[in-house]
Amino acid sequence: MTATALVNVAELVTWEAEHPIRHHAGVVVEDGRVAWLGDSADTPAADEVIDVAGGTVIPGFVDSHTHLVFAGDRAAEFTARMAGQRYEAGGIQTTVAATRAASEAELARLLAARHRELIAQGTTTVEIKSGYCLDVAGETRSLQLARSLTPETTFLGAHVVPPGWTADAYVELVTGEMLTACAPFARWIDVFCETGAFDVDQARAVLTAGKAAGLTPRIHANQLGHGPGVQLACELGAAAADHCTYLKDADISALAETSVVAGLLPGVEFATRHPYPDARRLLEAGVRVSLATDCNPGTSYTSSMAFCLALAVREMGMTPTEALHAGTRGGAWSPAARGRRSPGAGGASRPGGAGRPSHVHLAYRPGVPLVRRVLTADRWRPAAELPDCPA
Ligand code: NIG
Ligand code: FE
Numbered sequence: 001m002t003a004t005a006l007v008n009v010a011e012l013v014t015w016e017a018e019h020p021i022r023h024h025a026g027v028v029v030e031d032g033r034v035a036w037l038g039d040s041a042d043t044p045a046a047d048e049v050i051d052v053a054g055g056t057v058i059p060g061f062v063d064s065h066t067h068l069v070f071a072g073d074r075a076a077e078f079t080a081r082m083a084g085q086r087y088e089a090g091g092i093q094t095t096v097a098a099t100r101a102a103s104e105a106e107l108a109r110l111l112a113a114r115h116r117e118l119i120a121q122g123t124t125t126v127e128i129k130s131g132y133c134l135d136v137a138g139e140t141r142s143l144q145l146a147r148s149l150t151p152e153t154t155f156l157g158a159h160v161v162p163p164g165w166t167a168d169a170y171v172e173l174v175t176g177e178m179l180t181a182c183a184p185f186a187r188w189i190d191v192f193c194e195t196g197a198f199d200v201d202q203a204r205a206v207l208t209a210g211k212a213a214g215l216t217p218r219i220h221a222n223q224l225g226h227g228p229g230v231q232l233a234c235e236l237g238a239a240a241a242d243h244c245t246y247l248k249d250a251d252i253s254a255l256a257e258t259s260v261v262a263g264l265l266p267g268v269e270f271a272t273r274h275p276y277p278d279a280r281r282l283l284e285a286g287v288r289v290s291l292a293t294d295c296n297p298g299t300s301y302t303s304s305m306a307f308c309l310a311l312a313v314r315e316m317g318m319t320p321t322e323a324l325h326a327g328t329r330g331g332a333w334s335p336a337a338r339g340r341r342s343p344g345a346g347g348a349s350r351p352g353g354a355g356r357p358s359h360v361h362l363a364y365r366p367g368v369p370l371v372r373r374v375l376t377a378d379r380w381r382p383a384a385e386l387p388d389c390p391a
Helices: 075-082 089-101 104-119 136-147 167-185 200-212 229-236 249-258 266-272 279-284 305-315 320-326
Strands: 003-013 021-030 033-039 048-057 061-063 123-126 153-158 188-193 219-221 240-243 261-264 289-291 373-375 380-382
Touching (some): 075 266, 089 136, 104 123, 104 136, 136 167, 153 167, 153 200, 167 200, 188 200, 200 229, 219 229, 229 240, 229 249, 249 279, 266 305, 279 289, 279 320, 289 305, 289 320, 305 320
Parallel strands (some): 061 123, 153 188, 188 219, 219 240, 240 261, 261 289
């Protein structure tokens, strides 16, 4: 067992209900788990002691929703949207064509570069979805590539219906041959339940088949308009209903009653000009809320959790501390993550600049690279030195 102590932490952000922020703190991490928290002066002996010298230490970001396996670029779509054009689910086909055309080596290279970009900004746990090949070999290959970087992989064969298929025939493929091929490389199953993608019956069929194959359901729901996706997530006991942009009171009560996590992805509203979800309303109703990037080329091409935190604070009614909790503990609140190694145990940041360094700087100084070091399983590393494929 290896124990690492961080001492002289001016501000330590924790997941403890009673002391979410500790000052002059120390923390001991043993084999990737937080083993002790308290005053810096009382820190127990450890194999390695790191003097943080008045910095701020935060849990690592848990980016619980990304689509990192893709090729191609959709900057022209973004430009058109900024000029007033609406986002439509069909744009996904552009990325499907580019991803199908890319070689496995090229896809692996693109994925590794995006992954490096994300961990260099303080993300210590990342979920990665398939969903840009929409055929058996391509979806399997996407998940295998994602699996080489994270155990948190999601089968999203039901992203949209590919050209040349009817929706019903494609759902049969996704729930049959494609699921059988993909399930060994996935922990989760997802479906885009939205006008232009899959209706509620098709989404139910996909998630139910995934559950029967041992995967845990999650869903893209209520992103582009009011829809049945959130209610379906609650009916099936999904881990998360992601997006939650358009909610009715009944959706909020269902989320609060079932503990399904409402996954908020404000990079999407930023890049599509849809209204931001009302996080305050969800928090006040007792709903568990997570924040993630949704990093993808169509609706949210950002790998920055700090940017998403800043949007949540500026546009969604969250305090900086609530936003940081949603971007760390929120993403880890799921049945599969419970009881496992605390995914956020390893991250650390040291906001610089004049004045007292604080986690508030994440939202207050958007765009400034504030994460200086990350505590990985083996050592305290400068963020820039992090490898492509950490264990
Ligand atoms: O999370 N909503 C579905 N999937 C992605 C968008 C994918 C795309 O436009 O390429 C999302 O927003
Ligand atoms: Fe998404």
